[in-house]
Amino acid sequence: MLYFVGLGLGDEHDITLRGLQVVRACSAVYLEAYTSLLCFGIDSSAISTLEKLYGRPVTLADRETVEQNADKILEEAKSNDVAFLVVGDPFGATTHSDLLVRAWSMGVKVQVIHNASIMNAVGACGLQLYRFGEAISIPFFTETWRPDSFYDKIKSNRLLGLHTLCLLDIRVKEPTLESLCRGKKEYEPPKFMTVNTALEQLLEVEEIRKGSVYNSDTICVGLARIGNSTQKIVAGKMKDLLAVDFGPPLHSIVIPGSLHPVEEEMLAFFSIERTEDTEIAQT
Amino acid sequence: MLYFVGLGLGDEHDITLRGLQVVRACSAVYLEAYTSLLCFGIDSSAISTLEKLYGRPVTLADRETVEQNADKILEEAKSNDVAFLVVGDPFGATTHSDLLVRAWSMGVKVQVIHNASIMNAVGACGLQLYRFGEAISIPFFTETWRPDSFYDKIKSNRLLGLHTLCLLDIRVKEPTLESLCRGKKEYEPPKFMTVNTALEQLLEVEEIRKGSVYNSDTICVGLARIGNSTQKIVAGKMKDLLAVDFGPPLHSIVIPGSLHPVEEEMLAFFSIERTEDTEIAQT
Known part of the structure; x- marks a missing residue:
């Protein structure tokens, strides 16, 4: 299963209980870097705050990474639970729609966990x-x-x-x-x-x-x-x-x-x- | 402080960590009844599920209650922390804007905790x-x-x-x-x-x-x-x-x-x- 998890607008405490539960149970966790960089001021300490909360390693994924490694992410999501974290709501940007469409096309199950966005x-x-x-x-x-x-x-x-x-x-x-x-x-x-x-x-x-x-x-x-x-x-x-x-x-x-x-x-x-x-x- | 807390769109697990933290620390918790009735199927068992999660008694507040008891709620929020829970995001309906404006006019501090809405x-x-x-x-x-x-x-x-x-x-x-x-x-x-x-x-x-x-x-x-x-x-x-x-x-x-x-x-x-x-x- 590929989970798109919205992180909301503030900091790490704006994830929902449902979102946190999902992320904690995932074998791989990717954090979309485009807006998170400006919202969370993502650096190694911010990443480690998230990792501590989730109890999982977090991989920062910029657009290039997502585009180049989409197949790898989706292949992984076929047999394991993978979380893709997005600041705000997952449908704020077209990039994520692309990944979603590719997932569906490959028969990968998808679940979306919504959150606040601007x-x-x-x-x-x-x-x-x-x-x-x-x-x-x-x-x-x-x-x-x-x-x-x-x-x-x-x-x-x-x-x-x-x-x-x-x-x-x-x-x-x-x-x-x-x-x-x-x-x-x-x-x-x-x-x-x-x-x-x-x-x-x-x-x-x-x-x-x-x-x-x-x-x-x-x-x-x-x-x-x-x-x-x-x-x-x-x-x-x-x-x-x-x-x-x-x-x-x-x-x-x-x-x-x-x-x-x-x-x-x-x-x-x-x-x-x-x-x-x-x-x-x-x- | 009067907290407007968005509950999101699914069930009790769609509250954010920030929202849950706030609600657990409030001395009074009101749940807006207008849409929650249809989303959560609010009955005594649904209320008690929320109460268990929050560790606080929850008062179901329909429009009448809010309109008639706004002064009481706001008076309470002057000296204590009061949570007003809304399905979706707090700014989905004009009713809540009214309560917000009254709070500000009375000098009651307000904080909004956003969530997903339709x-x-x-x-x-x-x-x-x-x-x-x-x-x-x-x-x-x-x-x-x-x-x-x-x-x-x-x-x-x-x-x-x-x-x-x-x-x-x-x-x-x-x-x-x-x-x-x-x-x-x-x-x-x-x-x-x-x-x-x-x-x-x-x-x-x-x-x-x-x-x-x-x-x-x-x-x-x-x-x-x-x-x-x-x-x-x-x-x-x-x-x-x-x-x-x-x-x-x-x-x-x-x-x-x-x-x-x-x-x-x-x-x-x-x-x-x-x-x-x-x-x-x-x-």
């Missing part, structure tokens, strides 16, 4: 989940690559009065330009997009596209480390949030659509004026 | 979460009340190529007509909408509105008991799913928008033809 925990900011439209991803702009298709999606959502969850770019194990030229493997240090960078990019796109979808006075919500004890949520005008320090990863943004009274009331607790005075409601 | 676990059917548009709710039609505003939302989503999650009606503690007339409290037995009833209502609305948003040949996905070991997912034409028995609650439906290749591949594993042959991928 896609539902974003409700913590007070905006109702059923009033969100399509979620968007904001990639790091480079000198030559500044894709802005997310702008049209925000526009569609706002025309319908819907909120937009903006997922911000994460760069893990990106080969350096130098290493690509020389053909040897060297990686950039991990990099995550801050609320501030995302807002700058959003405003730059509005400046170019001029569709009046939003502007620097538009109220939006910056979120950092949702589900973690250090979580931070601040609502305010885009121009004001530009100066807020949201701290370590992961960050995301919500651009609200129309607001219901309860939503307005809840957002008020996270307003930039109020959160500057006190840390109420931040934990 | 809003993210729906990814189990193979459709990517970031390609979902606005979620809709389908209410039970009566002789005189057949609201169909969800039709326009499905239309908007499909025009944008987005998937629609349809949440199906749950009726818990509805007063009987007789009891309303006589002024004494008697309740209808709990009632949940099946995939089949929802499909009938969807097709009836298309028949009346004639917007060609979908028809009986439209592929959609029926889901039951997601996150539970008996979960069932079947994809097929609306007219074919009408005859499928999805079993006990809770049910939901996804009406897909345009499909990416990986999504198509995953949905194929849940196709009605395949699932009739074998129980592959159902657990």
